[in-house]
Amino acid sequence: MSLVKKFATVASGTLMSRALGFGREMLMAAALGTGPVADAFNAAFQFPNTFRRLFAEGAFNAAFVPLFAKEIETHGTEGAKRFSEEVFGVLFTALLALTIVMELSMPLIVRYLVAPGFAGIPGKFDTTVTLATIMFPYLICMSLGAMMAGMLNSLRRYFAAAVAPVFLNIILIGVLAYAWYKGSDALTVGYGLSWGVLAAGLVQLAIVWVAVRHAGISIGFRRPKMTPAVKRLLILALPAAITGGITQINQLIGTAIASAQNSAVSSLAYADRIYQLPLGVVGVAVAIVLLPELSRALKSGNLIEAANLQNRSVEFTLFLTLPAAAALWVMSEPIVRLVYERGAFAANNSTPTVAAILAIFGLGLPAFVLIKAFTPGYFAREDTRTPMMFAAISVAVNVTTALTLFPEMGAPGIAVASAVAGWVNALMLLGVLIRRGHWGRDVPLMKRIPRLVLSAIVMGVALYFAEHWFAVRLGRGAPLVVKATTLLALVAGGALLYFITAFATGGADFGMIRRNVKRGSGKAAPPAPKTAPDE
DSSP: OOOHHHHHHHHHHHHHHHHHHHHHHHHHHHHTTTTTHHHHHHHHHHHHHHHHIIIIIHHHHIIIIHHHHHHHHHHHHHHHHHHHHHHHHHHHHHHHHHHHHHHHHHHHIIIIIIOOOGTTHHHHHHHHHHHHHHHHHHHHHHHHHHHHHHHHTTOOOHHHHHHHHHHHHHHHHHHHHHHHHHHHHHHHHHHHHHHHHHHHHHHHHHHHHHHHHHHOOOOOOOOOOOOOHHHHHHHHHHHHHHHHTTHHHHHHHHHHHHHTTTTTHHHHHHHHHHHHHHIIIIIIHHHHHHHHHHHHHHHTOOOOHHHHHHHHHHHHHHHHHHHHHHHHHHHHHHHHHHHSSHHHHHHHOOOOHHHHHHHHHHHHHHHHHHHHHHHHHHTTTTHHHHHHHHHHHHHHHHHHHHHHHHHHHHHHHHHHHHHHHHHHHHHHHHHHHHTTTTOOOOOHHHHHHHHHHHHHHHHHHHHHHHHHTTTTHTTTSSHHHHHHHHHHHHHHHHHHHHHHHHHHHHHSSSSHHHHHHHHHHSOOOOOOOOOOOOO
16 A cells, blocks of 8 residues: 555544534633633643553554564564554553552642642632642543554555544534533533543444454453563653653643633634644644654665655655645634534634634644654664653753733733744754664655645735635635535645645656656565664
8 A cells, every 4th residue: 555545534424523523612612712621621622632642542553563564574464463552561550550649639739730730729720739639630541542443554464443433523523412412501511521521432442443353453451561572662652642641741731831811711712613623634744643653664675765754754754744834824714603603602702812712723723733753763773762862852942932922912922832842943953863873764755745824824825815806705704604615625725735836846747747656556665784883
């Protein structure tokens, strides 16, 4: 299967999840707006979600996948099964202990870490503590599920792991629909959503567990034991967890700072949901597929194949994310107005703030996606320390910038800090890959990047004038159908202009697309000698 087809397999499941996520957020915005319950739920959900990214997706897609792939190569399916059972026993025990400690400490955690700004608001603080307590066991389900998803990805079975998150949104949409039918108040909706998150975790874990069994590996529980393989995993996983979850770390910091201002937490969450669509569909797909493919190429000594994988991944991500970034920057207000402006959200007049945050997130989108394309170049070589150091620098930049800008700019200042930190991290990752000789100079890629940037700028300028021309049809007073059809027509027209410009300037060509689509169907390039000293 070609690299692009693998990306598409993962992206299709992610796209379903993100599309349903839009539906979920639209219903949440109408039911809760940016009021106190919305702030409490989003802050509470951010906490287990951050731990999920730190200790599950980030750590296991970065550390577990290369080691699991190595076990398959050296000891076959039985060796991989033994290794996964050893990891499962240690992981489950550690997660259970962590969950118990966190549940007992939740009031202190919310007061001093998650949302210190809520501490002076008794009702809001108590609600956040209760909702976080309900949702935190979700971490166990998602962490074990992420391990099994890593196994599936290593076995080149991508779809089940990609489609499992869809059920979180299906369940939460069901909760919101039932609450609307019953006429429930905001607090009841918040409690229902929290229990829905926990139920979704159980469903997602069941899906990947069944898929792993179907793939021929049945995981049994083993007594926790620190075998050499598990120790190696933990050594790699801790820095990889921090690196892989850097965006979530910065979001958690942003949530803590934003809690000092009413509606800021939920405004950031609503904007985050929109920009997560291109980030999730492109960035997550690239990261999930690239890591096992790159690990496999390096383990077989095929450096030419590894370099080609990295270059094509960056080419693919920029080709799709540059126009998305331009569209989010120019069209943020019409997008927010269409997606959210109804019910409690409209009553709070939240559109200008959420639109400003979304536009700034759009400028950081290419960086957030490039980070996911660059980090496998380190993780596949079992170097998780270097990206962790860059992640720490990125966090420092984020905190400093956010604390500086928040008093004057409010929530948009936190978005600026996140975007700046993302670009700092991406540039450091690329710079060291080049310095170590792990990023080969690709002339076609270097020629295409400025042409793709130019094409995105041309599209952005056209959309800017088109938005002003159709301002009445996109405004608050326009019917929903008129706003939707106008916005979709502008987006389609902008995409068409971008693709025409990209092909006309040489930023893209049919030969490039044909090579990427067909790639993988033939024989791999012969292994190249291992020349780099630190590979």
